[in-house]
Amino acid sequence: MSDFFSAFAGDLPRLSSGLWVTLQATVLGALLALLLSFVLGLMSISRLLVSRGVSRVVVEFFRGTSLYVQLFWLYYAMPPLTGYELTPLLCGVIAFGLNYGAYGAEVVRGAINSVPRAQYEAAVALNMTPLHRMRKVILPQAWVQMIPSLTNLLIQLLKCTPLLWLISAADLMTAIEKLRSRTGETLTAYVTLLACYFVLAYALTLLMNMLERSAKRRLGLASGGKSLLRSRSAVTAPAAGGAR
């Protein structure tokens, strides 16, 4: 056991660069996913049949084919087919972004639909343009609804990043795997690794709770400081094969 932790201390540079790769994959993947969620989600409530159709097809495609297969397709199958080769980290960011963007689109759609109908009508009555209406009335209210589900998706995304180990990106899991095989301390190594991910997940949850609190404040809904420490709830799964 002490063997492991002295090796752990000796390996800190590699571990921290692994942590950096994991964080990069999480944050960049999440940003891509957020962008896609809004684009696809707004498209799916559009009045144009074409835009609704395109969004539906894209969402079903990326939700229907497993993330694992998507990641491996990008890493192994795309280079021979197209001649382009992506770095492992980029593969991860794209696969995570596309997959969770598809799940996020349903969250965005559901949240926008849950804004009371009267709010639309009031905005129309005040002669707001559609863009103004969306920006000033609908989205601020929908955003508060979205945050808990998006937090769940973000943690899901973080939990998928160890997949990078399989496509030889030097992420946190790779670093600790190497340590494990050198010291032979299997149990300690995996418990340490799980603890690292738990700390990361909890930190991200705290950040998202802060975001939720400030979004609520803007709507005049105060929530106490205690709400920041709250853990995620698992029952926000949106309709039909939705995110966990």
Next chain:
Amino acid sequence: MNEGFDWNAAGDALPLLLQGFKVTLLATVLGTLVAAVLGLAIAVAGRAPTRFVTVPVKMVMEFIRSTPLLVQLVGAAALFTSVEPLTIGIVVLGIHYATYTSEVYRAGIDGVPKGQWEACRALSMTPRRTWQAVILPQAVRNVLPALGNYAISMFKETPFLAVITVQEMVFEARKYGGDHFAYTEVFTLAGLVFLVASYPTSLLMRKLEKRLGH
């Protein structure tokens, strides 16, 4: 390097993939069963009257739910080398998903009107009989769509089992791809098989949810 899509390789690999797909389905079904039963047990334990039970249960669940399934799988496989990989996969998948399904059950149990509990007390039913005859039948019917959703997500996460050498579809795909240098064909096919299998289920779940008025 071979360019383009080799149809012969695809036709060659398809039977192997479908054979692996059987294992994928088996793992999904058994994993869902474990998750459904264990989740219910956790949900009932979470309503125990003493905090000595509820607080540790909640902490363990939070930990399992916040850490990656892949690490849990690889860790379990490295620790229990004498157990068959498929068994480890099913148990780990089941436990991981039980932390989610327990929340679903909890919501379902909370959704049973308070009057039902009071009526049982008035009829002086034992707690066991209250759960069995009154609360659970109503709760379980409400949670079926959500459980179905988790079954679909579990289905899409079974490829993780390939890492601990369970010979499911993606394992076969990687093996064939490596042997014949045909990664493009096998991974495209594997993706399509997932799409074909999960899209109708997802449609069905949506219909079911609409019918139940969610």
